[in-house]
Amino acid sequence: MPGSSAITRITAVDMRYPLPPGAGTDAVHTNPEYSLAVTHLETDDAQSATGITLTLGEGNRLVCNAIEILARPLLGRAIEDLMADFGSVSRQIANDSAMRWLGPHKGVVHLALASITNACFDLWAKARGVPLWRLLLELTPEELVGTLDLSYLEEVLPRQCAIDLIRSHQVSRAEREGILKSGYPGYDTSIGWMAYDDDKVRELTKRALARGFSAFKLKVGSADESRDIRRAHMLRECAGDSATLMFDANQQWNLPTAMRMCRDLAVLRPLWIEEPTHPDDLMAHVELASAIAPVKVAAGEHIPNRVVFKNFLRSGAMHYVQADATRLAGVSEFLTVSLLARRLGLPVVPHVGDMGQLHQHLVLFNHIALGHEVNFLEHIPHLRQHFVHPAQVEGGVYRTPQEPGASLDLVNLSVIVA
Incomplete structure (x- = not known):
């Protein structure tokens, strides 16, 4: 040591x-x-x-x-x-x-x-x-759980249960370590911002396809609902039938509107519809998740802590868990939510308030150590030039970081704090 x-x-x-x-x-x-x-x-x-x-x-x-x-x-x-x-x-x-x-x-x-x-x-x-992903993988189950605050989760995830869950996947880790060489697949959010006109969405989608992406997210929730429907159809046409699409309402709709819009968007076969209504409205999410099946509900960007996540997960209010280590209380609470989701059989697909820098480490840990399935990690490149070691995304895939730390060092920060 x-x-x-x-x-x-x-x-x-x-x-x-x-x-x-x-x-x-x-x-x-x-x-x-x-x-x-x-x-x-x-x-x-x-x-x-x-x-x-x-x-x-x-x-x-x-x-x-x-x-x-x-x-x-x-x-x-x-x-x-x-x-x-x-x-x-x-x-x-x-x-x-x-x-x-x-x-x-x-x-x-x-x-x-x-x-x-x-x-x-x-x-x-x-x-x-060592890089953060390796540090986390090298911890014993007891050491890893020692970094977590499991209070208020005792009825679902007591300490020994968390330790046992991690230990139960240790013997099969080698089967999943290939992800370190192949890289973790990404999806592109930056093609579909709300203020982009149709031509820009088309052009950015074509560029993303050429860079190897096959999954895309479009912002919806316009005051003009017909605009959302038109843009969604446009994206499906541009990306192709085999592409994976997701639509993100960013909490804009009330429940009746969400019901109507989700059903209208369902014809485009989205993988999920994200934040379809107010993030605190648990029962609206429960009702919506049941009503729009087989289309899935994704949420978590504005679910503030492990306790609220526990209630959403246990109530059937979401299908994709969008935990974010820059919205929750950091890496520790992200891992806690990941353990909760694994115990309850739900996938974790992070929201990346860190631009994917930190989460590229955490999804590797989730897959290798906890047996979470490989989905994909959101890619937003807008702050890339400001990181000392920006995430390397090639062919639509996050390459495994090798530098010591969590990939969060910022260019010129030392000048400011000196």
């Missing part, structure tokens, strides 16, 4: 990146500025680490303020000691008696915890000199 780096400095950094016209737009987010609330850790042996969570501009500073408050207990901690019981540490931070009042376990404070947690996992992997 290498010497343990101790955290000596914590900085929250407000990073904002303007997007090209129309990029990132959907039914409810009409003028986004992709922004990262960054946790930057420095250690006594000159190591540094980066954690991120995504916002859309205004509000990014609020998350940074929360990082500065919540991260204080990390100062002076040796990373190996910290991560040996990170489940307890993260619970302590999340339950800060003053900050918890602002959640609990959701919103600004939970996004801050995501950034902090992701920085800790990045530092841990760097301290051991």
Whole structure:
């Protein structure tokens, strides 16, 4: 075991990146500025680490303020000691008696915890000199579960059950390790932003097909429903009958509208319809998931924590679990939701608020260690040039990262925090 780096400095950094016209737009987010609330850790042996969570501009500073408050207990901690019981540490931070009042376990404070947690996992992997996916795979079941906060899940996923679930898949890991060489398939979201006109959607789809993608997501939820239907048919025609399509309403519809629109879109054979109504409306998701079968419901981008995920998973409210380690409380809670989903037999297809940088590690772990099926990982390239080690997507496939850490280091960040 290498010497343990101790955290000596914590900085929250407000990073904002303007997007090209129309990029990132959907039914409810009409003028986004992709922004990262960054946790930057420095250690006594000159190591540094980066954690991120995504916002859309205004509000990014609020998350940074929360990082500065919540991260204080990390100062002076040796990373190996910290991560040996990170489940307890993260619970302590999340339950800060003053900050918890602002959640609990959701919103600004939970996004801050995501950034902090992701920085800790990045530092841990760097301290051991391995990429995050390898670090996670090399942990014993007991060590892995020690990083998780399983509170409020005891009736579904008690600690020993989580350990046993991981252990039960160890003997067959070699059967799934081929994914490290073949790479993890991606799907392209960036062809179908709401503000793009038809010609741009067609052109971007053709380019994505030429780059090896065969799965595409289109934003729906327009004020003019006929526009959604026309654009959906256009995408099917352009992508071809064999392509996989998904439609994303970004919470825009009420239940009656969602029922009507999902049935109209079903003729195009989408794999799923994503966030079809308000993310807190559990019963609407349950009703919709039953009514529009065999079309599936995907959700999770705005499901804030493991407890709400537990209720959605147990109620039959979703078919595809779109957990996001930059929306949940970081890597730790993402893995908790992945274990929950595996126990309850549902696939995890992450939403990538990290632009796929962190999740490329996590889907490899999910498949190899937990036996999750290989689906695909969302690909959004808009911040690619801002990462030191951007995700490598070739032929529509994420190539396995080899650099130590979680692939979250940002270009020029050191200049800002110096």
